[in-house]
Amino acid sequence: xxxxxxxxxxxxxxxxxxxxxxxxxxxxxxxxxxxxxxxxxxxxxxxxxxxxxxxxxxxxxxxxxxxxxxxxxxxxxxxxxxxxxxxxxxxxxxxxxxxxxxxxxxxxxxxxxxxxxxxxxxxxxxxxxxxxxxxxxxxxxxxxxxxxxxxxxxxxxxxxxxxxxxxxxxxxxxxxxxxxxxxxxxxxxxxxxxxxxxxxxxxxxxxxxxxxxxxxxxxxxxxxxxxxxxxxxxxxxxxxxxxxxxxxxxxxxxx
Numbered sequence: 001x002x003x004x005x006x007x008x009x010x011x012x013x014x015x016x017x018x019x020x021x022x023x024x025x026x027x028x029x030x031x032x033x034x035x036x037x038x039x040x041x042x043x044x045x046x047x048x049x050x051x052x053x054x055x056x057x058x059x060x061x062x063x064x065x066x067x068x069x070x071x072x073x074x075x076x077x078x079x080x081x082x083x084x085x086x087x088x089x090x091x092x093x094x095x096x097x098x099x100x101x102x103x104x105x106x107x108x109x110x111x112x113x114x115x116x117x118x119x120x121x122x123x124x125x126x127x128x129x130x131x132x133x134x135x136x137x138x139x140x141x142x143x144x145x146x147x148x149x150x151x152x153x154x155x156x157x158x159x160x161x162x163x164x165x166x167x168x169x170x171x172x173x174x175x176x177x178x179x180x181x182x183x184x185x186x187x188x189x190x191x192x193x194x195x196x197x198x199x200x201x202x203x204x205x206x207x208x209x210x211x212x213x214x215x216x217x218x219x220x221x222x223x224x225x226x227x228x229x230x231x232x233x234x235x236x237x238x239x240x241x242x243x244x245x246x247x248x249x250x251x252x253x254x255x
Contacts, residue, residue, distance in 0.1 A: 003136070004028065004059045006073070008038055008047075011087055012064035014115040018140030020044060028054060056081040061102070067091045067255050074099040083129055085136070089156060090251020092149055093125055104129040107152055109160040114140040120162075122146055122155040153252065157244030165240055170195060 001023055005012050008029040016025055016038070025045045029035045035047040057079030063086040065073060070091065081102035086093075093105045106125035113119040119141035123133050130145060137143045144159075146152050170191050177187035201210050215221040228234070 001060060001136075002026065003062055004056070005062045005064055006050075006077075007064035007066075008034055009064065009066075010112065011110065011114075012062075013038065014112050014119075015062065015064065015087070015110060015140060016042065016045065018114040018117050018119065019136070022139045023136075050076065052076060053078050055079045056101070058082050061085065063088060063096075063100075067251060070095075070099060070255065077101070083132070085133060088255070089160065090153070090248045091255040092252050095252075095255050106133045107149060108133065108137060109152060109156045110137065110140060111160055111163050113163065117141055120144070120159040122152050122159050124149055124152045149252075153248040154241075154245050156248050157241040161240075161244045165237065166195070 003019065003023045003025050005016060005025060005027045006029075008016075008027050008031070012027070016027065019025065020042055027035065027038060027045055027047045028050045029047070030050055032049050035049060039045065039047045053076055056077050059081050061081045061084045063070075063084055065088070067088045067090055070088065077100060079101065081100070083104045083106065084096060084100055084102040085106045085108055086096055087108055087110060088096075089109065091107075093107055096102075096105050096107075104126040106123060106129055108121055108123045108125075110119040110121040114121075117140055119137070121137040121141060121143045123130075123137060123143055124146045125133065134143050134145060144155070146155060173194070174184070174187040174191045177190065178184050182190075198210075211225070215225060
């Protein structure tokens with residue numbers, strides 16, 4: 001299968017790096033310099049600076065541009081695409097249908113783990129395209145089909161924005177160890193190993209049971225956990241998901 005990427009920003013680059021071994025890939029973009037750099041890094045793909053019109057007839061398009069740029073981009077795409085897979089946050093399928101000509105549409109939200117084949121990707125859209133969409137995005141990690149666009153908007157705060165939230169946690173853990181006297185390099189190596197092991201744990205166990213299994217009465221974990229509760233870390237994480245969801249809905253209303 002040939003995939004046509006429109007856009008070559010951070011998310012598009014992560015997806016391309018994850019999929020390049022499985023698909024024939026062409027990339028359309030506006031910046032000749034960044035396209036040339038991508039072509040040099042991944043010589044097996046083809047790149048092209050977008051012209052005033054681009055024929056999408058029969059193509060499987062992965063739309064990976066900023067949501068606000070879609071109204072300017074859409075008139076440049078002629079012909080009927082076979083399918084459009086959109087990674088535009090907050091842009092509904094209804095909005096995509098009104099601006100683009102394609103037989104079928106999918107909304108999807110990968111994350112930057114795609115470049116390491118570890119994305120947690122949420123997918124929804126035309127049921128006839130479900131299996132194809134899951135097959136494509138399974139190449140970059142795990143996928144989860146959701147029944148509605150509203151569910152995908154909620155999930156965006158976890159799967160899409162989650163790496164940024166976890167990066168804050170990772171940075172804070174390392175800073176905490178450095179503050180107590182551990183070397184920076186050692187602190188970061190500890191945190192990297194911690195996250196690697198935790199990924200396997202949380203894939204197989206309920207988070208509450210993991211916590212209970214680590215926390216012995218009156219021990220170090222209990223003391224640290226109490227500090228997290230005093231600082232409202234749990235509430236902060238829940239608020240982060242709520243605010244991300246609200247922003248997704250806000251973007252959808254605008255787009």
